[in-house]
Amino acid sequence: MSRNHHSISFLRKPEKAAYFFLSPAAIILAVFVFIPLGAAVIISFQNLTIYLDPAHFVGLKNYLNILVDPRFWNALRNTLLFLVLEMPLHVILGLVVAVALSQTNLFTKFMRSVFFLPAVCSLTAISIVWSFLLDPNMGTIPYYFEKLGFPGLQFLHDSHMAMPVVAGITIWKNFGMTMIIFIGGLQSIPQSYYEASEIDGANRTDQFFHITVPLLVPTINFCVITNMIGSLQVFDQIYVLTSGGPLFSTETLVMYIYDTGFKSAPYDLSYASAIAVVLFLIIMIITLISNRFFTSRETVDM
Amino acid sequence: MLLLLVIVLYPFVWLILSTFKPESDFAVYPPHFFNTSFTIDAYVKVWSNLPLLMFLKNTIIFSGSVMVLSLLVDSMAGYAFARIHFKGKNIMFTLVLVTMMIPFQILMIPLYLLLYRMNILNTFAGLILPRVADAFGIFLMRSAFVSLPKDLEEAARVDGFNELQIFFRIMFPLCKPAAITLCIMSLMSNWNDLLYPLILTSSTEMRTLSAGLATLVGQRTIEYGPTLASALVSMLPLAILYFFAQRYFIQGIATTGMKS
Numbered sequence: 001m002s003r004n005h006h007s008i009s010f011l012r013k014p015e016k017a018a019y020f021f022l023s024p025a026a027i028i029l030a031v032f033v034f035i036p037l038g039a040a041v042i043i044s045f046q047n048l049t050i051y052l053d054p055a056h057f058v059g060l061k062n063y064l065n066i067l068v069d070p071r072f073w074n075a076l077r078n079t080l081l082f083l084v085l086e087m088p089l090h091v092i093l094g095l096v097v098a099v100a101l102s103q104t105n106l107f108t109k110f111m112r113s114v115f116f117l118p119a120v121c122s123l124t125a126i127s128i129v130w131s132f133l134l135d136p137n138m139g140t141i142p143y144y145f146e147k148l149g150f151p152g153l154q155f156l157h158d159s160h161m162a163m164p165v166v167a168g169i170t171i172w173k174n175f176g177m178t179m180i181i182f183i184g185g186l187q188s189i190p191q192s193y194y195e196a197s198e199i200d201g202a203n204r205t206d207q208f209f210h211i212t213v214p215l216l217v218p219t220i221n222f223c224v225i226t227n228m229i230g231s232l233q234v235f236d237q238i239y240v241l242t243s244g245g246p247l248f249s250t251e252t253l254v255m256y257i258y259d260t261g262f263k264s265a266p267y268d269l270s271y272a273s274a275i276a277v278v279l280f281l282i283i284m285i286i287t288l289i290s291n292r293f294f295t296s297r298e299t300v301d302m
Numbered sequence: 303m304l305l306l307l308v309i310v311l312y313p314f315v316w317l318i319l320s321t322f323k324p325e326s327d328f329a330v331y332p333p334h335f336f337n338t339s340f341t342i343d344a345y346v347k348v349w350s351n352l353p354l355l356m357f358l359k360n361t362i363i364f365s366g367s368v369m370v371l372s373l374l375v376d377s378m379a380g381y382a383f384a385r386i387h388f389k390g391k392n393i394m395f396t397l398v399l400v401t402m403m404i405p406f407q408i409l410m411i412p413l414y415l416l417l418y419r420m421n422i423l424n425t426f427a428g429l430i431l432p433r434v435a436d437a438f439g440i441f442l443m444r445s446a447f448v449s450l451p452k453d454l455e456e457a458a459r460v461d462g463f464n465e466l467q468i469f470f471r472i473m474f475p476l477c478k479p480a481a482i483t484l485c486i487m488s489l490m491s492n493w494n495d496l497l498y499p500l501i502l503t504s505s506t507e508m509r510t511l512s513a514g515l516a517t518l519v520g521q522r523t524i525e526y527g528p529t530l531a532s533a534l535v536s537m538l539p540l541a542i543l544y545f546f547a548q549r550y551f552i553q554g555i556a557t558t559g560m561k562s
Contacts, residue, residue: 013464013465014386014387014388014465015386015387015388015389017382017386017465017466017469018382018386018387018388018391019382019388020465021378021379021381021382021386021469022378022379022382022383022394024374024375024378024379024434024435025375025376025378025379025398025435025440026379026394026435028375028431028432028434028435029397029398029401029435029437031416032409032413032416032431032432032435033401033404033409034397034401035412035416036408036409036412036413036416037404037408037409037412039412039415039416040408040409040411040412043411043412043415052415052418097303097306100303111303111307112552113548113552114307114310114311115306115310116544116551116552116555117310117314117541117544118310120490120537120540120541120544120551121494121537121540121541122493122494122496122511122512122536122537122540123494123496123512124494124496124511124512124515124516124533124536125512125515125533125534125536125537126313126537128515128519128529128530128533129313129316129317129530129533130313132320132526132529132530133313133316137331138328138329138331138333138526139333140316140333140334140335143332143333172309172310176310177555180552180555180556181555181556183556184555184556187556229403229405232405233405233406233407235407235496235497236496236497236512236516239496239497239516240516240519253407254407254497257407258497258501261411262501269411269415272411273408273411273412276405276407276408276410276411277408279405279407279408280404280405280407280408283403283405284403287403
């Protein structure tokens with residue numbers, strides 16, 4: 001009798017236990033994500049500064065200012081330029097290297113480990129190293145270019161070269177991570193597909209475009225979207241490498257948000273929040289569009 | 303492939319050699335790759351001029367606590383989502399996934415104000431707490447718990463285990479590989495993060511390695527050798543960990559793309 005009672009109370013328990021298990025995460029996410037998210041939207045309609053004087057609602061003023069702010073449009077253009085320079089090359093390089101190293105042996109294991117190494121290192125430290133290597137006066141890389149017949153290249157100090165160079169360093173840092181994700185995806189493709197296509201006379205290029213790429217669409221989707229979100233939020237390497245210069249040529253949206261809110265007077269938190277809300281909307285839209293593009297691909301190709 | 307190998311390794315080899323260069327080696331033209339002599343001056347200078355040990359201690363406390371706490375919090379939430387039916391599960395899980403799409407940049411200003419009001423700005427509590435629950439971690443642990451055999455907890459209930467015991471003694475230990483992956487991902491992202499600690503800390507005593515280094519380099523007051531030496535020192539702990547636990551790093555990352 002008592003044992004029976006015992007088991008009934010246990011049957012009732014899992015649901016209660018679920019709320020218990022969830023509560024720490026729920027509280028943390030509510031306090032540190034959802035409340036700040038709501039607050040960001042509210043602040044963006046106010047005139048709040050870092051000195052936290054009483055703020056007033058100013059309606060759409062900050063958003064209207066964004067529309068006519070040349071520095072915002074410059075930052076948006078730079079952010080998109082970074083995305084276009086970085087993302088395609090990064091994903092393609094990651095995929096090609098993954099295919100080249102997809103067999104598992106001692107050599108490929110070694111290469112994978114080396115290529116992944118930059119991904120483990122902090123972007124800050126890596127950026128310091130690259131800024132020294134590319135320094136026009138003391139860097140070895142401008143010197144090598146001079147020997148090859150390209151003297152006087154300024155790299156990060158040239159407003160036309162700076163962004164491509166920053167994108168290149170980012171690819172150098174991150175392609176190994178993407179490569180490993182693709183190797184994981186490749187290993188889930190049944191070997192029999194390749195064997196069957198070999199019987200049909202397909203060469204390696206055919207196999208790459210007709211088997212590997214179509215079957216990797218979900219993984220490519222994951223890499224492209226995470227990479228795109230990351231690119232739109234680019235900050236660390238630019239903060240260290242160029243601080244947004246020369247002549248604002250590498251100032252991205254997040255650099256501009258940081259500068260507006262935390263670095264330059266009048267520390268306009270509301271205007272910075274408004275730009276952040278706009279950035280959030282841009283990220284949402286681009287993510288949804290590309291996700292739709294890839295999911296339609298998934299069904300067509302398979 | 304070999305060219306790529308050279309391009310990837312070149313900065314690391316140059317960095318290691320350069321930390322042992324005398325300061326005069328940086329002032330010559332043409333610049334040379336190899337040292338004229340070897341010296342540990344740079345490391346000595348770093349040691350005496352930079353609060354590197356403090357940065358290191360802060361980084362370990364910050365990323366270590368986040369790793370341990372988020373493993374616990376994310377696993378518990380992931381377990382509830384994976385194995386228990388309860389009211390509001392779908393809505394709550396959707397909300398968790400939504401947080402993955404919110405960029406940190408939109409949260410950072412209100413978060414700064416919130417921590418200020420809570421009086422924990424520039425403290426470890428302020429740095430650690432917001433990172434203790436993480437959508438990616440919940441998602442990862444949920445995938446791991448979902449794939450466990452169906453009647454495990456029924457058998458445990460018959461044996462008289464309560465829900466907490468089932469989680470801690472049976473289910474959680476079975477998800478060790480996912481837990482290791484989560485620990486590594488969490489450690490990597492928090493150890494290397496820049497913007498987050500840069501904004502939520504203001505005094506040198508609270509800076510992490512990334513934030514401390516970035517501000518020091520931004521001031522351009524220290525010499526070349528010591529700057530490079532401190533960059534190397536900041537990367538070394540994770541690089542050493544990677545060297546010994548490579549398998550987990552690579553396996554962990556390889557599976558993340560497939561689960562989404």
